[in-house]
Amino acid sequence: MTGPLAGMRVIDVTTNISGPTLTMILADLGAEIIKIERPGTGDDARGMGPFMSGEGVYFLHINRNKESVVINLKKQDGKQIVYDLVESADVFVENFRQGKAEQMGLGYAQLKAINKQIIYCSLSAYGQSGPQKLQPGYDAIAQAETGIMGINGAKNAELARVPVSILDQGSAMWGAIGILSAFLHRKQTGEGQFVSTSLYETGLFWSSYHMLSFLATGEEPQKNGSGHTAFAPYGAYLASDTYIMIGISNQSLFERLCRVLNSIEWLSDQRFIDNKNRVKNQFILKEKMELILQRETADYWVTELNAAGIPSSKVKKISEVIDAKQTEALGMWQQVTHDTIEDLRLPRLPFHLSKSTPEVKTAPPKLGENTECVLQSLGYTQERIEELSSNQVIALQLMKNN
Numbered sequence: 345m346t347g348p349l350a351g352m353r354v355i356d357v358t359t360n361i362s363g364p365t366l367t368m369i370l371a372d373l374g375a376e377i378i379k380i381e382r383p384g385t386g387d388d389a390r391g392m393g394p395f396m397s398g399e400g401v402y403f404l405h406i407n408r409n410k411e412s413v414v415i416n417l418k419k420q421d422g423k424q425i426v427y428d429l430v431e432s433a434d435v436f437v438e439n440f441r442q443g444k445a446e447q448m449g450l451g452y453a454q455l456k457a458i459n460k461q462i463i464y465c466s467l468s469a470y471g472q473s474g475p476q477k478l479q480p481g482y483d484a485i486a487q488a489e490t491g492i493m494g495i496n497g498a499k500n501a502e503l504a505r506v507p508v509s510i511l512d513q514g515s516a517m518w519g520a521i522g523i524l525s526a527f528l529h530r531k532q533t534g535e536g537q538f539v540s541t542s543l544y545e546t547g548l549f550w551s552s553y554h555m556l557s558f559l560a561t562g563e564e565p566q567k568n569g570s571g572h573t574a575f576a577p578y579g580a581y582l583a584s585d586t587y588i589m590i591g592i593s594n595q596s597l598f599e600r601l602c603r604v605l606n607s608i609e610w611l612s613d614q615r616f617i618d619n620k621n622r623v624k625n626q627f628i629l630k631e632k633m634e635l636i637l638q639r640e641t642a643d644y645w646v647t648e649l650n651a652a653g654i655p656s657s658k659v660k661k662i663s664e665v666i667d668a669k670q671t672e673a674l675g676m677w678q679q680v681t682h683d684t685i686e687d688l689r690l691p692r693l694p695f696h697l698s699k700s701t702p703e704v705k706t707a708p709p710k711l712g713e714n715t716e717c718v719l720q721s722l723g724y725t726q727e728r729i730e731e732l733s734s735n736q737v738i739a740l741q742l743m744k745n746n
Contacts, residue, residue: 347374490547
């Protein structure tokens with residue numbers, strides 16, 4: 345592998361979304377990721393549909409640039425393989441429920457005794473302390489727990505989670521930042537350390553504006569739909585065919601909007617004279633805006649608004665975004681060779697480095713694809729590898745994914 349993290353070896357025993365997303369970030373930056381999977385089913389995400397040629401799209405998205413090694417961690421010989429890997433590893437990542445890693449013999453203290461420079465990352469649901477630290481949790485549970493679900497969606501609408509894994513993938517980002525910080529610390533001091541993050545902490549951080557708002561006003565934050573508590577007009581407005589998202593965050597932009605909508609009289613209307621009054625009367629203003637916007641299509645208005653320098657967009661469907669000109673211009677999709685999927689495109693990490701930009705180099709591995717070669721790299725003889733396979737400690741063959 346090449347990239348800024350080339351030479352970093354990461355032992356990955358994570359599953360589902362959060363942990364594999366974290367190690368995907370490191371992998372795209374050039375780290376070697378040895379993904380330890382359970383016999384038979386492997387990572388739970390392999391079975392999460394829909395599927396492309398039998399491969400779960402969740403797994404495809406976040407497991408590129410990795411090696412798959414199937415090890416039965418319930419067997420002592422399986423744990424010994426992990427210990428052997430840890431001896432030469434830089435990073436170990438797990439997302440077990442609190443305490444399970446220690447029960448399995450894979451806790452920080454246990455691995456630090458093998459490699460004192462190891463950087464150990466634990467990504468959990470509720471963090472390392474507190475009354476809920478032992479509880480299991482998924483993204484949607486953490487959205488509910490941290491107040492995000494309570495303020496998501498429109499007023500009087502059915503409760504809705506944010507339909508992307510913001511806390512799984514958000515905590516993965518913080519975990520990766522923590523690991524990189526620990527890696528720099530180790531280069532300076534020679535010390536490894538324990539890194540932790542959680543879905544709960546990520547949710548608290550994402551919703552901190554609303555918490556500070558409550559502390560400032562004593563008022564419970566409310567659902568705003570597409571709107572905003574601090575600005576108006578700000579939200580989705582109906583044109584003749586579909587909705588347009590318009591964001592007005594200062595007086596200059598509101599003046600431009602009035603000109604585009606041929607409604608200069610709004611500038612002297614006391615209800616809309618400044619942002620404070622516009623927020624107070626935002627629904628009246630919305631009605632007036634939509635009476636005008638519904639005369640033309642969303643595309644027409646977006647063209648006019650963009651020409652005036654007003655932030656706006658048609659509210660697009662996912663199918664419209666995949667091959668949008670802006671998506672294509674940024675090179676967000678990268679082609680990857682895959683054994684069974686003819687035209688596999690995966691989204692790259694959303695940042696560039698001018699000297700060593702992240703890359704999607706290899707497709708997600710088949711289950712157990714790299715077991716044999718990884719054990720050979722540790723010095724295991726072919727006879728020992730075959731013995732471990734016959735004892736069901738490891739799996740060599742490529743197993744059919746669910």
